[in-house]
Amino acid sequence: MAERNQNNGRGVAADQPAQVRNVVLVGHSGAGKTTLAEALLAETGTIQRAGRVEDGSTVCDHDEVEIRQRRSVSLTLAPFEHTAGGRRIKVNLLDAPGYPDFVGDLRAGLRAADAALFVVSAVDGIDGLTRMLWEECSAVGMPRAVVITKIDQARGDFARTLGECQQAFGGGVVPLYLPDGTGLVGLLTERFYDYGSGRRVVGEPGPGAAEMLAQERAALIEGIIEESEDESLMDRYVSGEELDLDELIADLERAVARGGLHPVLATAVPHGDRQGAVVGIAELLEVITRGFPSPLEHPLPPVTTIEGKDVPALTCDPDGPLLAEVIKTVSDPYVGRISLVRVFSGTLRPDLTVHVSGHGLADRGHEDHDVDERIGALSAPLGKQQRSLAECRAGDVCAIAKLARAETGDTISAADGPLLMASWTMPDPLLPVAIRAVSKADEDKLGQSLNRLVAEDPTLRLENNAETRQLVLWCMGEAHADVLLDRLRSRYGVEVETVALRVPLRETFGGTAEGLGRHVKQSGGHGQYGICRITVEPLPPGAGFEFVDRIVGGVVPRQFIPSVEKGVRTQMTRGVSAGYPMVDLKVTLHDGKAHSVDSSDMAFQTAGALAVKDAAAKVPVLLLEPVDEVSVLVHDEHTGPVMSDLSGRRGRVLGTESVPGGRTLIRAEVPELEMTRYSIDLRSLSHGTGTFHRRFLRYEPLPSHLMEKVMETS
Known part of the structure; x- marks a missing residue:
């Protein structure tokens, strides 16, 4: 292809980074x-x-329906080779999930790739997730192309879909080919590529394509000239000079590789009983192999030592320091753990001892770790086949067997020079799903199985809530939760059921009350004797707990006053109404009685707890619910419905502000009880484009009508 490969047309060994293309399919x-x-x-x-x-075996583990279902929710690798310009090019095609719930796998694909191929249906057009991912790629300067599929279907409209892409994606989105009957018209070559006979035949475009060709060709050439480094091209073009086709193609390839131009292609795959060539497949292969950049042209992510010290910039050099990243982890109960790895620098070989570093996701159950491990077999996966590799050089992608501690997102480096790559941005899982094992046997296997799922999926957060005594999976959405539960059942043989999520509430006093705690027992030998009188009064929200000693004359001996406080605190932890901890109270100890023989620490602890219960029986006990500070980012057209929905959740909208890109940031305070399924509802309200963040703010009294429901279920 163009000079940027620096080979001047000469062949290069197949194991060189210049002959690799890492491409992620997005859509x-x-x-x-x-x-x-x-x-x-x-x-x-x-x-x-x-x-x-x-050899006739299936691409994946089971039948075709299951193949497609699994691929749709997981990042998969499909490597192939293709000859372009007299050179053999290896393409690592990463098929990313198309559901918002699996954005973790999708972003892993973006991290491992050097270019992105956005797949857009001519029938359905563009969705919100595709727009968001285009913006992400744009922010990091990733080269992109667009392929419009299903142009042959009844409702398929290439022209309309092209217009949607140009409007949604902005400048630089230009078609290279236009559909015309049974084939495509090349805008630069002005040739017709006819697939009507079942194979690709090159000929002259029909007379009806002349006007369409002239208009779109001019726009494409002008786009190429704008991105060209040859400043004379524009003057030559304006003066009417016929520009050399090879020169234009070389400039186009450079512009695509730099991310300045985003070519649009069209395809139609025969379906049903139809046979023959796929319309546009040869043109697509040409863009992938000649237009997309090699790993040599893609800057490496930032790297430090595991202590956080800066490291001189590395390059994609097979002989350089080893640097690789786990982009996907699969735990198989029979095969063990398999890690899909992108090598950024150096060379991986079987039986090599490497250092595995994982940092930054401890809050999601991924403990920080720095361990040395021995690499098992290397392979290039295709479906259930694992094709053995002697090595994996910089720029390539491979699978490693049996790395026991490696998790998705971990860095692999040399054992004698450990490194750590900056982690990619991972969205917060915001859908809580409470689960419990169906049987004792399931409970015994559940912990280990969940740990394996956490190792595979950095978007999953596992919470064992001691307060509500529930095991909670924090997921990206309903589909994510369904897949996780299915994997527990089908892969690990663990049956679980979902249960209603309990939100941790609090209790407090609705007024001031006095309480008597009397614990007097005589049962032979030493008895138990402790009496105390306390006054309990509510404090302002967030004030916490205050204990005041007002004992005069030693009616409660000094050594037992801390015992009373301990008993009060214990009862506050247990609650007095619905079993939730009590907060924001001031307790004053002002009277009591003791016995010279039978009083003890335990007796006064019990008396203190009884005194709190006695006081609670004399005033209303209020339930407090947690309130979150919520920030919602949506496109402007969805602002009204989202604000109305927040108000309907007993939320208080505090304000809005405009964000570049036609979006609005909404700030609100919303009770946590109303937020448990908000990730699902927001996706529906915003057509999949809305995002939100939340953090605990404070506790507020629960409305009386909801308090009755909580009391009934407690």
Whole structure:
């Protein structure tokens, strides 16, 4: 291709980074990503037909329906090779999930790739997730192209979908080919690529394509000229000079590789009983292999030592220091743990001892760790096949067997020079799902199985809530939760059931009251004797607990006053009404009685607890609910419905502010009881484009009508 590969057309050994392309397929569910991946594998001879590898075995573990279901919720690797410009190019095609719930796998694919291929359906158009991911790629300067699928279907409209892409994605989105009947018209070559006979035939475009070709070709050439480093091109073009086609193509390739231009292509995959070539597949392969950059052209993520010290910038050098990252982890109960790894620098070899570092996700159950491990077999996975590799060099992607401690997002480096890569941004899981084991046998296996799921999925957070005594999975959404529960059952044989989530409430006094605690027992030998009188009064929200000693004359001996306080605190922890901890109280000890023989620390602890209960029986006990500070980011057209919804959740909208990109940030205070399913509802309200963050703010009294419901279920 162009000079940027620095090979001047000469062949390079197949194991060089210049001959690798790491491409992630991005798009909403149903856009046709997996079908397109299968078509690329079939076109390059990697599989005999869609869904089958060379020896006839299936691409994945089970039948085709299950293949597609699994691929739709998990990052998968489909490597293939293709000859372009006389060189053999290896393409690591990363098929990313198309559901918002699995954005963790999707972002892992973005991290491992050097370019992104956005797949958009000509039938369904663009969804919110695709827009958000385009913005993410734009922020880091990742090269991108767009392929519009299903152009042959009844409701497929290439022109409309192209317009949507140009409006949503902004400048630089230009078509390279236009559909015309049974094939495509090349805007630069001005040739017609006819697939009507079942194979690609090159010819002249029909007379009806002339006007369309002239208009779109001019826009494409102007876009190429704007990105070209040759300043004379514009003057030559304006003066009417016919520009050299090879020169234009070389400038186009450089512009695509730099992320300045985003070519749009079109495809149609034969379906049903139809046979023949996939329309646009050869053109797509040309863009992937000649336009997308090699790993040599993609800067490496920031790297430090494990102590946090800066490291000189590394490059994609097979002979450089070892630096790799785990982008996907799969724990199989029979095979063990398999780690999908992108090598950024150095070379991985079987039986090599490496250092595995994981940091920054301790709050989600991923403990920080720095361990040395021995690498098992290396392979290039394709479906259930693991094709053995002698090594994996910088720029490539491979699978490593049996790294016992490695988790998704971990850094792999040399044992004698440990390094740590900056982690990629991971969204917070905001849908809590409380679960419990169905049987004692399931309970025994649950802990280990959940640890394996956590190792695979950095978006999952595991919480064992001591206060509510519930095991809670914090998930990205309903589909994420369903997949996790299914994996527990099908992969690890653990049956669990979901239960109603308990929100940790608090109790407090609704007024001032006096309480008597009397613990007097005679049962032979030493008895138990402790009497105390206290006054309990509420404090302002957030004030905590205050204990005041007002004993005069030693009616309660000094050594037993702390015992009373301890008993009061113990009872406050247990609660007096619905079993929730008590907060914001002032307790004053002002009277009591003791016995010279039978009084003891335990007797006065019990008396203190009884005194709190006695006081609580004389005044209303209020339940307090946690209130969160919530920030919601939505596109402007969804602001009204989202604000109305927040108000309907007993929320107080504090204000809004405009955010670049036609979005609005809404700030509100909302009770936590109303937020348990908000991630699902916001996705519906905002058509999948809204995001939110929340943090605990304070406790407030629960409305009386809700208090009655809580009391009934406690």
